[in-house]
Amino acid sequence: MRKLSNYMLVLALGAYAGTIASAAPAPDADQPRTMEQVVDRITSNEQKLYGQIRNYSPLVETYIQNLKPDKDLGQVPAGDKYFLGRANFAKGVSLVPLTETSNRGKRAFASIGNFFSFAMQFLPDGFLQMIFIDTSGFDRQHYKFDYVRREFLGEVRCLVFDVTPLEKKNGGRFLGRIWVEDQDYHIVRFNGAYSGNGHSSWYFHFDSWRTNVQPGLWMPTFIYSEEKDLHYAISKKLDFKAQTRLWGYNLGGASQEQELSKILVETPMQDDTKTANDLTPIQAQRSWDRQAEDNIADRLERIGLMAPKGEVDKVLDTVINNLEVTNNIDVEPEVRCRVLMTSTLESFTLGHTIVLSRGLIDVLPDEASLATMLAHELGHVVLGHRLDTQFAFFDQLLVEDKDTFRHFGFQRTSDEEAQANAKALQILNNSPYKNQLGNAGLFLQALDSRQKEIPNLISGHLGNRVPQINDLKSTMPADPKQNPQKIAALPIGGRVKIDPWNDKLELIKSKPVGTVAEREKMPFEVTPFMPYLMRYGADASKPVAASTTPPQDVKPGEAPDPTKP
Numbered sequence: 001m002r003k004l005s006n007y008m009l010v011l012a013l014g015a016y017a018g019t020i021a022s023a024a025p026a027p028d029a030d031q032p033r034t035m036e037q038v039v040d041r042i043t044s045n046e047q048k049l050y051g052q053i054r055n056y057s058p059l060v061e062t063y064i065q066n067l068k069p070d071k072d073l074g075q076v077p078a079g080d081k082y083f084l085g086r087a088n089f090a091k092g093v094s095l096v097p098l099t100e101t102s103n104r105g106k107r108a109f110a111s112i113g114n115f116f117s118f119a120m121q122f123l124p125d126g127f128l129q130m131i132f133i134d135t136s137g138f139d140r141q142h143y144k145f146d147y148v149r150r151e152f153l154g155e156v157r158c159l160v161f162d163v164t165p166l167e168k169k170n171g172g173r174f175l176g177r178i179w180v181e182d183q184d185y186h187i188v189r190f191n192g193a194y195s196g197n198g199h200s201s202w203y204f205h206f207d208s209w210r211t212n213v214q215p216g217l218w219m220p221t222f223i224y225s226e227e228k229d230l231h232y233a234i235s236k237k238l239d240f241k242a243q244t245r246l247w248g249y250n251l252g253g254a255s256q257e258q259e260l261s262k263i264l265v266e267t268p269m270q271d272d273t274k275t276a277n278d279l280t281p282i283q284a285q286r287s288w289d290r291q292a293e294d295n296i297a298d299r300l301e302r303i304g305l306m307a308p309k310g311e312v313d314k315v316l317d318t319v320i321n322n323l324e325v326t327n328n329i330d331v332e333p334e335v336r337c338r339v340l341m342t343s344t345l346e347s348f349t350l351g352h353t354i355v356l357s358r359g360l361i362d363v364l365p366d367e368a369s370l371a372t373m374l375a376h377e378l379g380h381v382v383l384g385h386r387l388d389t390q391f392a393f394f395d396q397l398l399v400e401d402k403d404t405f406r407h408f409g410f411q412r413t414s415d416e417e418a419q420a421n422a423k424a425l426q427i428l429n430n431s432p433y434k435n436q437l438g439n440a441g442l443f444l445q446a447l448d449s450r451q452k453e454i455p456n457l458i459s460g461h462l463g464n465r466v467p468q469i470n471d472l473k474s475t476m477p478a479d480p481k482q483n484p485q486k487i488a489a490l491p492i493g494g495r496v497k498i499d500p501w502n503d504k505l506e507l508i509k510s511k512p513v514g515t516v517a518e519r520e521k522m523p524f525e526v527t528p529f530m531p532y533l534m535r536y537g538a539d540a541s542k543p544v545a546a547s548t549t550p551p552q553d554v555k556p557g558e559a560p561d562p563t564k565p
Contacts, residue, residue, distance in 0.1 A: 032185070035147060036140070038159070041185040042178075043139045049186075050135055052217065054089045058500070059098075059248045059304045062127045063343050063457065063492070065526045067228075067239040074519050075239065082456035083124045084342060086401055087246070093129050096402050099461060127244045130206045131220035133163075133174045133190055142166055142173070150182070153189060154533035156212075157182050163192075171196020172203075181535075186210075186218045188533060202230065204242075209529055212536040213249060213501035220246055221500045222529040241526040243492065247341065247500040248304030290333050292392040293351040296408065297338055299397045303404065304503060305462075307339045307358070312496060312505045316356065319371050323378055326431045335381055337374070339505055340462070343492055345447075345524075347373055348410040348463025349380045351387040355410075358505065359457070360466065362495040363524055365487045368436035369443045372428060376467040379423030385416050410463045421469045441472040446488035446523050454524055457492075487516065489523035497531075 032038045061084050068078035085095035134142070148160040158179040165173035176192015188210050194203035206225040210218040223244035230238040279287060300306035307313075316337035324335070335352050343359035354377040364370045387410070390396050399407045412420070428437060447466055451458055458465050496505050 035145075038180075038185060039140055039145045039161075042145075042161075042180050042187060045184070045186050046133060046138050049218070050132065053219070056219070056249045057086050057088060058219075058246045059341070060085050060087050060095060060124075060128055060244065060246050061343060062124055062242060062244045063526065064122060064240055064242040065454065067241065072518065077450065077453040077525060080454050080456045081122055082344065082459075084461075085124060087128060093125050093132070095124050095128060097124070098402060098404055126204075127223060127225065127242065130208050130223045130225065130244070131246070133178070133187070134172075138174070148177070151179065153179055154531070155538065156188060156533040156535060158188060159185075163190075165195060168195060181212075181218070183535075184216060186216075188212075188218055204230075207528060209531055209533075211500055211531070212534065213499075215536050217536075219249055219500060222246075222531060224526075224528045226528075243343075243526050243529070245343070245498065245500075247498050247503055250501050251302065251304050251503070286333060288389055288392050289351050289387060292387055292389045293353045295391050295394065295397055296350050296387075297353060300340075300404075300408075301503075303401050305341055305404065306355070307341055307498075307503050307505045309338070310504050310506070312339050312358075312361065312507060313337050315507065316354070316361075316370075316374065319367065319374050320354070320378060322433075323371060323375055323427055323431050327427050329378070329382060329427075331381060335378065339496075341498070341503065341505075342461070343457070344461060345458045345466050346460030346463045347377055347466065348412075348460070349377050349385065349387070350410060352381050354378065354381070355463065357460075358496050358498070359492060362493055363489045363491070364495065365443060365490055366436070366439050368433040369440045371431065371433045372424065372437070372440035372443075372469065372472065373466070375424040375427045375431070376420050376469065378427060379420035380412065380416065382427075383416075383419055383423055385412060385420070405461050408462055411460070412464055417464060417467065421467060421471075424467070424469060425471055437472055440469075442486070442488045444468060444472055450524055457524060487521055487523075491522040491525050491527045493527065493529075 032041050062082070064081040065077045066079040067075040070076045082099065083095075083097070084099045085097040088094040088096055142165060144164045144166055146162040146164070148162055151158050151160050159182055161178050161180065162176075163178055164175060167173075171194075173195050174190070174192060175195045176190060178187050178191075179189040180186065181188050189208065191207045193205045196203065204225045204227050206223055208220065209222040211221040213219050223242075225242040225244070226240070228239050297306060301308060313336075316339070320335055320337060323329070331352065333352055335354060337354045337356070338350075339361065340346070340355055340357040342357050343362070344357055345360045345363065347354070347356045347360060349355070354374060356373060356377075360373065361370070364373065428434060428440075433440075444466075447458065448468065495508060497508050498505060
């Protein structure tokens, strides 16, 4: 029998700040000595990246929330768009769509907005374009580089430059600021917009970040875009916020390397009978069901839609263990948990494998709310709602990536959902979370109040949308406005961070921010990215904070000395 264990999730709304004690190594003979040489190294590395990225095909997810004014909260969501596709950099800035909404012949949304029939459209390729500064002439012949200061992004010390196109009449040139790490001079962040807005197209403002995924390799990872009061027609304007994430650069590579380096020790079976290894019909059926589960999970992981087993899975397994132990639930094979990589809020079961999306875990405010989501899916398992075992045949998995969401579907019927809701309530009322269910009810009510404004965020692609357990809403505590620190739901990205190279997930470990104003709660909303940058192979456990050291003085024509703080 499993033992009851405790794993408390801490509200992740803070950020670390600090400084690095050690200085960078002394520059060698190849290090640039003048500002012109620094700029040449920067532009050379940028051109090199444009060639390197052609070898990769990461997944690209863009989520957009239109905004409307609110007298109490400032701005709140007023409609949304969602796109998921795979980048094909071998053909330039190109995307192969995975989501069904983008397979209808229309490119319905993304970054460079087009004006047609008095309607604004978003184009997915436009948001992806924001990972590049300028692929057709990012050099000193086309841009002016003005050194600003030295600044830390996380624990990466950077040189900051303002970048201005020399010929402003040419549209599409970047205008803004860049951050350059001070060891090899790779651009790690750039913030601004492309110049040249007109009557038929607009370039949106954006903040683009890169991650050091391998030695000397900084790959695009996050893009945040925002526009307010963008007038594009008579009496029409556009307000929106958008997040774009890239991951899956090394799909399958990490697991292959691990398998090749793994040492296996085989021991002979010790059985006293010749029939001890034979399976009964019931055992054979369970094994067949498990094979179907494993096949689907493996397929989704290989195409970048499911995260490898890791830290977040263990948290979910701990909560499941708490629910099972207190309810005397003992099912075979054992229940396990996995995480879908997408931001959409959804959950489903693959037989005895419970799957929650990263986006759902992101917005859940506490452990009791997480337990509620898991209890619903555990209800499906206990009630014997099975998986279609056709997926135990391997040929059923051999589909193209673009057909994934049409081929796979794990939605339950309305009757099965109702049965699972009733079972979930029974499980929760016998669980360690029974006195905290009001928090879960508050989360469900917040989701219900926003469902018309964020339909694409809460529409599941593989499973059902977040379960609405109506009986829990009646246990909801008093009006949250009476308790300013009561948080019904977190913003998107408030709980989990992604390693874009190997798709591993980790819980965000941040300090509490203290008093939170009503406008700062932002349930289910898009917020800017502020990743904590680290160099590849750095010790993630070392406490570091933003630098408060003033930049050194730099004479005209000279580069800042990277060996001095």
